Amino acid sequence: MDTAAKVDALMDGLRADLERLAAIPSVAFPGFPAEPVREAHDLLVGMLHDVGVERVERIDLPDTAPVIFGEIPPPSPDAPTVLLYSHYDVQPPGDEKLWLSPPFEPTPVEGGLRARGIADDKSNVIAHLGMLRAYEGRPPVGVKIVFEGQEEYGSPFDDYPPSDPERFACDAMVIADLGNLRPGTPTLTTGLRGASEVVVEVRTLQEPRHSGEFGGAAPDALLVLLNALSTLHDVHGDVAVAGLRREEWSGTTYTEDEFRALAGVRDGVPLIGSGSLGERLWSGPAITVIGLDAPSVEHAASAVVPYARAKLNLRFHPRQDAKEARGLLVDHLRALRPFGVPLTVTPGDTGPGYEASTGGPAYRAALTALREAWGEDASYVATGGSIPLVNGLARAAPDAEVLLFGAQDSMCNLHAPNERVLFSELRNTVVAMCAFVREYAAGFRPGAAS
Incomplete structure (x- = not known):
């Protein structure tokens, strides 16, 4: 399969589906209606069935939105299984007067679209679906899909996976709830504070x-x-x-000018702290x-x-x-x-924070895949934000490699007014996911230590 060409042919449909999903105000915070969350849930269940995922289930836990769980069996007994995670709920829009367009009306911007939740995390939901479409529902690995519906507010699902380890058993997982340090720079996140x-x-x-x-x-x-x-x-x-x-930070980090712009630091106001930005922000x-x-x-x-x-x-x-x-x-x-x-x-x-182990077969496959998608070697960053579910999934599947990458970028205004996603980042993320499952399947050895 010519991965890039296949994904390029899918992009119009993926964009249309992203617009449909982003138009749904699926805010799972108290005081917001539950119907849009259920609408987003039902839309994604339909998309999963359409792409050939026959087993799609709903996990209902007290005091949280439904979790979508889907499964595609491995194509052979010696093929690995990859768990794909993202969430379909979004942050509240905040003060709508600060938006340049209505937050739940996906609006074109240069190179992409603007809407609440379009980057965090609906772009990554669509990226997972894009990989499955590229393989017409038959990827070279087994797949388990977890689309959460209340990640932004917090959910008892964070602690659920260890209570049902068989459901979440896998060889590697791709947690797509983040993205690149900057547009065009392929990035693996290796730590969460x-x-x-x-x-x-x-x-x-x-x-x-x-x-x-x-x-x-x-x-x-x-x-x-x-x-x-x-x-x-x-x-x-x-x-x-x-x-x-x-500790000292040895990975990539922002330039000071980038960070000042991202943080909105006023002219003449110094940054606080000493040492590298990576050390102050991540380690x-x-x-x-x-x-x-x-x-x-x-x-x-x-x-x-x-x-x-x-x-x-x-x-x-x-x-x-x-x-x-x-x-x-x-x-x-x-x-x-x-x-x-x-x-x-x-x-x-x-x-707790989380630090991913590196150097295993999934990690090596991801490095190859990111290089193929973006045309340059991946950078390594951490994040000061937290994704509590990562630890729950890691406890449920303690031997699985955990990979954190996705279609967002640090300049996408997540959780802020005028959130946007770039089509280039979405496209390259789909290419990377396709290349990852291909490379991982090819290099996987059952029982091999990672």
């Missing part, structure tokens, strides 16, 4: 007191909290909590204050503040234990006594 949340709270007075009469001796809860928060970073902006793992910790309860400036009174609270988000090294990392932050805060005042520190949710 873990994430934890911690709330720190200060109560000092029964109620506000006049700042002229009491300020200077009455303990100001907001000053206490700000003093505590200031200890989390050193003078350079690097995390100062002892024990949080940080080292980050602590962000994501919420603060304190009097607003607009409604401020001349009074000593009796109560203040902050919510912290911690990102940590892919190989650091999640509870250990959260515990280090909690212990750091609990040991503080700003102006002699104790803090109330409450640990929140925590999720």
Whole structure:
């Protein structure tokens, strides 16, 4: 099969199906209607049947949208099985006034389409279907398909796969919920930082007191909290909590100009931290204050503040234990006594990071496939974001190689207004998936260690 030519012939149909899917507002957050999520589910079930997937099932778990599970048996007893993952739910659109076109009306942009969820993750759903279409439903490997319906909000499905390991047993899995560092640069993601949340709270007075009469001796809860928060970073902006793992980053990373543009850093404002961007973003910790309860400036009174609270988000090294990392932050805060005042520190949710092993037959096949699709060797990155299901799938199939690549790119505005996908990235991802299953099938040896 001339893979590139076959995929090129399929692109008009894949684009049309992507537009149909992206037009469905499948937001699985509380407060949004469930009907569009079910509509997207039903559309994809139909597409899977149309491409020749005879076994398509629905996994229903409490408090989550339905998960689509499909299976194509291996063409021979010694052929490997590949699990394909992506999700069909999307982020809420946010402030629609910030969009250049309605978020659920797929709109042409230069080289692609704009819509909410069109990159994250509906482009990757379509890329999986494109590979199956290129092989007319008979790829050279066994295939298991997992299309999740509530990834963006969080789902009990994250922890389900280890309870049903036979269903998810495979030799390799392609987690397509991310993509390239930049358009045109084939990229394998090899690590995911873990994430934890911690709330720190200060109560000092029964109620506000006049700042002229009491300020200077009455303990100001907001000053206490700000003093505590200031200890989390050193003078350079690097995390100062002892024990949080940080290592040099040896893979590819952004240029500073790219990162400043992506982050929207204002002119004249320096980046924080030291070391390479990869080290700051992927192989080292980050602590962000994501919420603060304190009097607003607009409604401020001349009074000593009796109560203040902050919510912290911690990102940590892919190989650091999640509870250990959260515990280090909690212990750091609990040991503080700003102006002699104790803090109330409450640990929140925590999720582990993930670091993929490299060098096995699936990994080698992926390197060949990405080179074939994009015409250059793949770059290696990590991501500060988390995909909790990866760990669940890895526990269900502990010997499977995990590959993370897809049709998104870092400049696609995922989770932001005016999200877009480029047809070049979608096309090359389909080519890469086709080449991957071909190369993996050819080089696979049953029972061989990866």
